[in-house]
Each structure stands twice: as structure tokens, then as C-alpha cells.
Amino acid sequence: MVLYQIYPRSFADADGDGTGDLQGVIDRAGHLERLGVDGVWLSPIMRSPGVDHGYDVSDPRDVDPLFGDVGTLRRLVERLHASGMVLIMDLVPNHTSIEHAWFAAALAAGPGSPERARYIFRDGRGADGSAPPTNWPSVFGGPAWTRVTEPDGSAGQWYLHLFAPEQPDLNWSNGEVADDLERTLRFWLDLGVDGFRIDVAHGLAKPETLEDLPEGVEIAQLVVDERDARWDRPGVHDVHRRIRRVVDEYPGAATFGEVWVGPVERFARYVRPDELHFAFHFALTGAPFEAAAIRDAVESTLEASRIADSTPTWALSNHDVVREVTRYGNGAIGTARARAMLLVELALPGIAFVYNGAELGLPSDFRVPRDRLTDPTWERTGHAELGRDHCRVPLPWAGSAPPYGFTTAEDTWLPQPRGWGRLTAREQSVDPDSTLSLYREAIRIRHSWPGTTVPAVTWLDTFDGCLLFCREDGGVLCMINTSRHAVPVPDGDVVLASGPLDGTRLPPDTAVWLQ
Ligand code: GLC
Numbered sequence: 001m002v003l004y005q006i007y008p009r010s011f012a013d014a015d016g017d018g019t020g021d022l023q024g025v026i027d028r029a030g031h032l033e034r035l036g037v038d039g040v041w042l043s044p045i046m047r048s049p050g051v052d053h054g055y056d057v058s059d060p061r062d063v064d065p066l067f068g069d070v071g072t073l074r075r076l077v078e079r080l081h082a083s084g085m086v087l088i089m090d091l092v093p094n095h096t097s098i099e100h101a102w103f104a105a106a107l108a109a110g111p112g113s114p115e116r117a118r119y120i121f122r123d124g125r126g127a128d129g130s131a132p133p134t135n136w137p138s139v140f141g142g143p144a145w146t147r148v149t150e151p152d153g154s155a156g157q158w159y160l161h162l163f164a165p166e167q168p169d170l171n172w173s174n175g176e177v178a179d180d181l182e183r184t185l186r187f188w189l190d191l192g193v194d195g196f197r198i199d200v201a202h203g204l205a206k207p208e209t210l211e212d213l214p215e216g217v218e219i220a221q222l223v224v225d226e227r228d229a230r231w232d233r234p235g236v237h238d239v240h241r242r243i244r245r246v247v248d249e250y251p252g253a254a255t256f257g258e259v260w261v262g263p264v265e266r267f268a269r270y271v272r273p274d275e276l277h278f279a280f281h282f283a284l285t286g287a288p289f290e291a292a293a294i295r296d297a298v299e300s301t302l303e304a305s306r307i308a309d310s311t312p313t314w315a316l317s318n319h320d321v322v323r324e325v326t327r328y329g330n331g332a333i334g335t336a337r338a339r340a341m342l343l344v345e346l347a348l349p350g351i352a353f354v355y356n357g358a359e360l361g362l363p364s365d366f367r368v369p370r371d372r373l374t375d376p377t378w379e380r381t382g383h384a385e386l387g388r389d390h391c392r393v394p395l396p397w398a399g400s401a402p403p404y405g406f407t408t409a410e411d412t413w414l415p416q417p418r419g420w421g422r423l424t425a426r427e428q429s430v431d432p433d434s435t436l437s438l439y440r441e442a443i444r445i446r447h448s449w450p451g452t453t454v455p456a457v458t459w460l461d462t463f464d465g466c467l468l469f470c471r472e473d474g475g476v477l478c479m480i481n482t483s484r485h486a487v488p489v490p491d492g493d494v495v496l497a498s499g500p501l502d503g504t505r506l507p508p509d510t511a512v513w514l515q
Helices: 022-027 029-035 070-082 101-109 175-191 236-247 264-271 291-308 331-347 376-380 425-429 435-447
Strands: 002-006 039-042 059-063 086-091 145-149 155-160 195-198 254-258 278-280 313-315 351-355 457-459 466-471 477-481 494-497 510-514
Touching: 022 029, 022 070, 029 070, 029 435, 059 070, 059 175, 070 086, 070 175, 086 175, 175 236, 195 236, 236 254, 236 264, 264 278, 264 291, 278 313, 291 331, 291 457, 291 466, 331 435, 331 466, 331 477, 331 510, 425 435, 435 494
Parallel strands: 002 039, 002 351, 039 086, 086 195, 195 254, 254 278, 313 351
Antiparallel strands: 145 155, 457 466, 466 477, 477 510, 494 510
């Protein structure tokens, strides 16, 4: 199975406001059909003030007017289903927006109230409570606590937000929180969606007593240190069991958890038979373009799946990380390597994710003008970190200058760079050597294999700096060359190559499929 992640603001705009929307996805469904993907994971489209672009939800059972309405979503589901594709929604159960009715009620009701008990409010430290309850940092920079003003105007309690202050963490020990999520699950499942990607699936449960993190805990964004009490608490598994019970009432529906947990044994707990159906293992998004590192990343993902007897998942990028073309070196080399890694990803057993724009070989754009940056990280880190706008620039569809057919507006919500004319879907559609053509061909061939989910590959001996492996079902032999020298291609028919071969030799930064 190959699933395509749509970042709705950036995919296609139908209503001409410069921001992508659901009708834009419906209008471009042909692109997904020609790509040959089996379905879509749609980043959040619920009602939201958009501080973290939908990951700050103010009403989890409505569609934000920026993207359309519930009717548009229903039409999108029908459109995808008509082509045999599934739709996976994004759910954000760790936190709400500060504009959620619950948060307004919590502020108004004051300390000790049942309204506050839905979130994580604490008194501050020090005689006047002016120091945060713990030393916890927020993922987006600065402290993970913000002090509120009480209804009587006095300086008051603090609330926890592992992300932006506009994203208060919910209290998952409170039964109302789970009951409400159950309503949300049923709302969308009844509407016909096929499952959920679950945001921050490893962060939902918090320790009973909140204590300072020890010195030296690695707090880099989206990396999990085992001593970091903010993540991966035992109670999180009860939440996933409850979600599973609801989702299992809907045959065929599935959950995909965002689980940034490094140690494979701990990761594997999330995909036990009564918890998440699948979990994202992010090893490949962090691996440099080196044979040994790629093999380690593949092995750790397979190992995690073997422990829990679950299906492995693979992604080269998503809306939170640097696009693969840029990670691997940008320009012709970055593109060649990203193409080679696509053949590695699609040769692996299990479920492969493609982040929108990867099929066009888009780079991350670090030249977004500073006054146009929108990721909360930019302000929260005092402009020390740019944030993730670089990988969210709207897609180029056609034409030689911005907005490249993305919108009828003059400007797009994040400006697009000049020079993407040769990367548009229209240009690449008619070029058999384009990255888009490679994606279409690779996905088509992959679908001709039996489609194994067995978490194993066989590694065969090969040259230094190269990897050679096949799946258990023997579907294909994949070889990648990360060294600086061309090497002989093993015997067999070349089914697909990520770039031109040098006679019978595999050049650097290239991969082949052999049969
Ligand atoms: C997840 C999302 C990310 C979001 C964060 C907070 O990591 O992938 O985009 O900012 O959760 O919801």
C-alpha cells in the first residue's frame, strides 16, 4: 500500500484565496489516480484558528471554512472511494486550541473547577507562584507553561502546552476527554472516512506527579529521550486501546500513530494487537545518504514490527522535516539521491508514505522571506530556528512563474520561489525521465507484486557503500549505490532504474530494481 500525505494548505487552491482547500483536492484527484496511490492522509482540516495550521483544533467535529465544509469533505471521500482510494483523517487528541469552548470555560471557571480538570493547570512555584510548575520546555521553544489571569484579574495558575501556548494539553486522566474523542471518532467514521493518523500518539498521557526533567535531557524537536517524562508514559496505551475498540466497530478502518519513540521495544508497544493498527517509524527521515545508516534505519523499523508482529511503515519526509532532496544535498545530487531512495522505500515490505511534492522532487525552500514565516517555532525561538515552512510551500502545478497554477490569486499563503517552472506537474507529466514519471512507474510496478507485509528483507553481499536486498516474497532485488564509484550491476533484468546506468554499471547516487 502507498499512501499520499496532503498538507491541505499547500496542495491546491480552488476558491482563489491563495490557500489550498478540499475542493482543490477534489479537482486534482486525477493527479492521485495517475500517481497510482492507494489513498490519502489529509493533515488536519478541522475548525482551527490556524496557529499551528490545523494542529490547534477549536472544534474537532467541523471542517474549517478555510478548507470548505463537512459537505466538501463528504464529496472528497466519495471522489476518492470512487477511484478505490481511502481517506485517512488527522486527529489531534493531545491538545486543543485556546479557542476551543472547553479552554474558554476553563479560564472562566477558575482553579479547582471541573472545567480546568480537562486540561493540565497547576499553581506556579515560589511564594507568589510566578515560576512555572516544572522546567519543561515546549517543542516549539520557550517554556511548556503559560500563566493565566484569573477571572478576578489576579495573576493565576499555569497551564501545560508541550507545543505552542495556543495548544493547551488535554488531561487524559479525565474521562470526559476520552468520551469526547470517541464522539469525534464516530463523527468522521460515520461520514465515511477510512481511519485516522493520530497526532503525538506517544504524548497523550502525562505522569501523575509532574517533576523537573533531569539535566541534560535531549530536548530537540521531535526527538524522544527516554528520561523525558513528557512522552511515552505507560498510561498512553490505555488511550490507544480505547480508540481501537471504537475503530474496530468500523470494518476496514485503521489508525496510524505518530510515535517519536526511539527504542524499538518501546515503539513496538504502540502496535500491539489491541492498540494502533500502524505507527510511523521515522528512521528513514533521519538517516543520511550512507549505506550503513540506511540499512540501520531499515533494520530498526523492521525490528520494531517483528517484535509486535505488525506491518512496517516507511516515509522519506513529511510536513515536519526537511524535504529529502534538500537533506541529501540539494541540486542534481540531492534529486538523484532522493530518486534512488524512493526505489529503496518502495522495495520495502509494508506501507509507504509519499509527502505531497516529493513526487515532483521539490526541495525545501529555506529562502521564504523572513517576514512571511508562519511556523510558531520561528517566534518562539526568538528567530533562532526557521521552523517548518520550508517544506510547506504550495505545490507547482503548471506554468513558469508563481503561483504555478496553484491558485487564481496573485499570491500564495507562503510565497513560492522562482525557478520551479521545470518542477511543475504539467512539465513533468510529459517527460519520461522526470521524477514524477519515476514515481508513477515505481508505484505501478510495486502494485504488480504480491504486496507482502512480512517485516523482513534479505541482505545480500555487495560492494562497499552499496546495499543489495530483496523482500521475503522475492518480488524484486533492490540495489543502491551511496559510494563515489560506479559498481557492476548484478545479474538480472533491470526493471527500473532511478537514473541512467553507465553501461552495466550502477553509478553513484543511483538505485535499480532487478528481477
Ligand atoms: C505533530 C505534527 C506537527 C504539529 C505537532 C503539534 O508533531 O506532525 O505538525 O506541529 O504535532 O500538534
